[in-house]
Amino acid sequence: MDSSVSVHVSRPPSTPFLPSIRFHNRIAFRRRSVEFVLGRRSPSTSLKLRRTEVRASCISSRGRSENFDLHDIPHLTDYIPDLPSYPSQLQNVPAYAILKKQFIGPDDMVAKKIVVQGSGDRGIYYRRAGPRERVYFKSDEVRACIVTCGGLCPGINTVIREIVYGLNYMYGVDDILGIQGGYRGFYSKNTINLTPKVVNDIHKRGGTLLQTSRGGHDTQKIVDNIQDRMINQVYIIGGDGTQRGAALIAKEVERRGLQVSVAGIPKTIDNDIVVIDKSFGFDTAVEEAQRAINAAHVEVESVENGIGIVKLMGRYSGFIAVFATLASRDVDCCLIPESPFYLEGHGGLFQFVEKRLKEHGHIVIVVAEGAGQDYVAQSMNATVEKDASGNKLLLDVGPWLSQQIKDHLTKVRKMTVNMKYIDPTYMVRAIPSNASDNIYCTLLAHSAVHGAMAGFTGFTVGPVNNRHAYIPISHVTERTNTVKLTDRMWARLLASTNQPSFIHNDELIKEDVDLNGAADAVDYKKIGSTST
Numbered sequence: 001m002d003s004s005v006s007v008h009v010s011r012p013p014s015t016p017f018l019p020s021i022r023f024h025n026r027i028a029f030r031r032r033s034v035e036f037v038l039g040r041r042s043p044s045t046s047l048k049l050r051r052t053e054v055r056a057s058c059i060s061s062r063g064r065s066e067n068f069d070l071h072d073i074p075h076l077t078d079y080i081p082d083l084p085s086y087p088s089q090l091q092n093v094p095a096y097a098i099l100k101k102q103f104i105g106p107d108d109m110v111a112k113k114i115v116v117q118g119s120g121d122r123g124i125y126y127r128r129a130g131p132r133e134r135v136y137f138k139s140d141e142v143r144a145c146i147v148t149c150g151g152l153c154p155g156i157n158t159v160i161r162e163i164v165y166g167l168n169y170m171y172g173v174d175d176i177l178g179i180q181g182g183y184r185g186f187y188s189k190n191t192i193n194l195t196p197k198v199v200n201d202i203h204k205r206g207g208t209l210l211q212t213s214r215g216g217h218d219t220q221k222i223v224d225n226i227q228d229r230m231i232n233q234v235y236i237i238g239g240d241g242t243q244r245g246a247a248l249i250a251k252e253v254e255r256r257g258l259q260v261s262v263a264g265i266p267k268t269i270d271n272d273i274v275v276i277d278k279s280f281g282f283d284t285a286v287e288e289a290q291r292a293i294n295a296a297h298v299e300v301e302s303v304e305n306g307i308g309i310v311k312l313m314g315r316y317s318g319f320i321a322v323f324a325t326l327a328s329r330d331v332d333c334c335l336i337p338e339s340p341f342y343l344e345g346h347g348g349l350f351q352f353v354e355k356r357l358k359e360h361g362h363i364v365i366v367v368a369e370g371a372g373q374d375y376v377a378q379s380m381n382a383t384v385e386k387d388a389s390g391n392k393l394l395l396d397v398g399p400w401l402s403q404q405i406k407d408h409l410t411k412v413r414k415m416t417v418n419m420k421y422i423d424p425t426y427m428v429r430a431i432p433s434n435a436s437d438n439i440y441c442t443l444l445a446h447s448a449v450h451g452a453m454a455g456f457t458g459f460t461v462g463p464v465n466n467r468h469a470y471i472p473i474s475h476v477t478e479r480t481n482t483v484k485l486t487d488r489m490w491a492r493l494l495a496s497t498n499q500p501s502f503i504h505n506d507e508l509i510k511e512d513v514d515l516n517g518a519a520d521a522v523d524y525k526k527i528g529s530t531s532t
């Protein structure tokens with residue numbers, strides 16, 4: 001928080017000492033234990049606060065009263081009040097001992113919203129990630145475990161490596177177990193011992209050293225196993241589904257009153273996790289995707305009426321497709337799940353493809369795997385199937401789209417075309433992370449380690465406006481991050497590709513004329529409202 005902002009704390013109705021801060025959590029009222037001090041400028045109103053969600057009245061340096069919300073994360077002392085704490089082991093680590101600010105202050109917060117309006121609410125804040133002055137675990141008491149769940153993503157191995165290194169070098173922990181094969185590995189497989197030596201060069205490889213899986217989350221069995229193995233720190237690397245599972249584990253651990261910290265590290269190749277700035281491995285995937293786009297462009301430039309179609313990952317969120325398109329500049333049209341498209345008639349894809357072929361002699365289309373699913377389902381008469389985690393299995397839009405375009409141009413428009421279809425979907429996520437993702441993974445891993453050692457639990461780590469924060473798991477799972485068609489990024493893409501927006505417009509229906517002046521008999525209203 002800006003040091004020019006003093007926090008004014010006045011008295012809340014039900015607590016004689018606790019002032020102008022409205023607690024949203026009953027535990028906070030009950031226990032009233034100490035965590036941080038607000039009100040540096042006015043000691044009389046200084047307050048030792050518990051964690052959890054806090055709303056404070058805040059007076060800026062200009063004297064105007066504003067509000068902010070700290071959306072806090074659980075702490076082991078919420079349900080084990082007498083848990084002893086110790087000076088952090090980091091004090092003895094030379095690299096950290098010389099730091100100007102060795103520890104994160106108890107009132108350091110990260111703003112969720114960085115652009116604010118003068119008269120508006122100050123918004124939501126998260127606890128800033130990083131090392132704390134006091135920890136709740138002695139080094140030789142820690143038995144940590146790491147598990148990786150869900151789909152692959154570049155950088156998972158780097159996160160594993162850095163958790164092991166972080167725990168070992170910063171906190172002197174040497175009892176770290178690898179749970180193999182995702183959540184079900186807790187109760188169906190043996191563990192492996194993870195030491196700095198074992199993980200030393202795994203960041204150079206794609207995939208996950210620990211293997212992963214979908215499905216198999218059984219909270220009771222998992223927590224039984226955590227208890228049986230005497231594990232007291234659980235590091236869970238995975239996407240939205242995994243984080244939901246992590247929240248259940250943290251809840252069950254709390255119900256049983258166990259001294260076990262549960263830390264989530266968000267992983268998603270689709271960048272579909274909300275609150276955090278960006279997911280690790282995403283930049284790497286975008287870079288790799290461009291190689292495929294480039295190949296498509298080279299191919300189609302070299303032939304007559306070349307049509308290149310590149311299918312990229314993106315189940316419900318088209319971020320990889322959007323960013324790869326914007327970065328590449330060789331893409332003529334980008335199709336994503338968030339933007340319904342239609343093929344026939346005025347403003348449709350067929351018309352656009354034909355127009356671009358006439359203008360440029362070639363066209364490159366990027367399609368996210370989740371785009372046009374309803375459309376494909378209708379045309380294939382397919383039924384919905386799900387994977388072991390309950391995720392809808394997607395129909396393969398790539399070959400379908402290639403065939404539709406080819407059939408239309410060759411059979412209806414009597415044109416000669418050269419179709420080049422490229423499917424690099426798994427290639428973009430099965431590679432090691434690039435330099436910047438590697439550094440990002442290190443920060444995530446270290447934040448998780450610092451948080452767990454400090455006794456926090458049930459949290460997810462991640463950058464919020466470029467500062468790493470501890471985020472309540474529910475915040476990252478309550479919805480999916482998607483490309484907003486009303487945001488500037490999508491507008492930039494449309495401006496860059498000059499593709500149709502596929503937004504239904506009644507005016508377009510009236511001017512229902514195709515390139516050659518022939519009217520297409522298409523129900524635009526119906527097609528235009530096809531949702532994906």
Ligand SMILES: Nc1ncnc2c1ncn2[C@@H]1O[C@H](COP(=O)(O)OP(=O)(O)O)[C@@H](O)[C@H]1O
Pocket residue numbers: 149150151182183184213214215216217238239240241242243244245246248267268388389391
């Ligand atoms: N709602 C949920 N509650 C508990 N566990 C879940 C939930 N959704 C998914 N999981 C578990 O999380 C793991 C990974 O989920 P999945 O959706 O496949 O990948 P991701 O976490 O990358 O989204 C699986 O083991 C699955 O059983």
Ligand SMILES: O=P(O)(O)OC[C@H]1O[C@](O)(COP(=O)(O)O)[C@@H](O)[C@@H]1O
Pocket residue numbers: 149150151152239240267268269270313314315369387394429
């Ligand atoms: O074939 P798999 O391994 O189930 O993975 C495919 C899916 O994984 C994803 O990469 C996303 O996975 P997550 O849910 O694990 O983030 C999707 O883009 C894709 O549909």
Ligand SMILES: [Mg+2]
Pocket residue numbers: 150239240241
């Ligand atoms: Mg997912």
